Amino acid sequence: METLTNTPLSGEVLDEIIEKHRGRPGMLLTTLEEVQEKNPLKYLPCETLTEVSKKMNIPYTQVYGVATFYSYFNLKPQGKHTVVVCRGTACHTKGSKALLDDVAAIVGIGRGADGSDSSYTTSDNLFTVRTVACFGQCAQSPVVEVDGVIHSNVNTQKLLKIMNRIKKEKPKK
Ligand code: FES
Structure with missing residues (x-):
């Protein structure tokens, strides 16, 4: 499998984006x-927020405020694939804790760097694992979302199938 690297956006790409929306x-x-x-x-990344602030002439606190207000924005690197349990x-009553443990075993990590199991990204940046309080689909519990697709009535076998399919995916050229 490929490994994603943490390469920051170049100044030119950033300038282009800023000019497009200015x-x-x-x-x-x-x-x-x-x-x-x-x-x-x-x-x-923090450096990118600083650059955006400088280039757009907007106070850093305002840029940071927007980046932290919307849950869409991530301040930590995300994996290529996202699994939300x-x-x-x-x-929980239908066994989601066990599924969370299964996911951890499949992606090869037990806990996040901070010891929590609510959100972590594997060191090869291929998987980010998160939890959610409710998808609003309780009748189909347990529910797991993988790369934006909701899977209902998930059990270990079903989870393994989904995860194996993803792991076998060829990297896009
Ligand atoms: S508790 Fe899981 S979908 Fe509601």
Whole structure:
């Protein structure tokens, strides 16, 4: 499998994005969205926020405020694939804790660097694992979302199938 590296956006790419959105309504939001989208690890590093602040002539506190207000923005590197395990009551009673442990075993990590199991990214940046309080699909619990696709009534076998399919995916050229 490939390994994603943490390469920051070049100054030219950043300038291009900023110029594209300059003067438009909601320019800070749309600029940050595109900057994050273009980052190979789908996040906004502190240095990038500083650069955006300087280049757009917007106070850093305002840029940081937007980046932390919207849950869409990530301040930490994200894996190529995202697995979200629901830890709400309905899913918990149907075994979501065991599924979370299964995911950890499959991606090869037990806990995040801070010891929590609510969000972590593997060292090769291929997987980010998160939990959510409820997907609003309790009748189909336990629920797991993989790369934006919701999977219901998940059990270990089903999870293994999904994860194996992803692990076998060829990297896009
Ligand atoms: S508790 Fe998992 S979807 Fe509601």
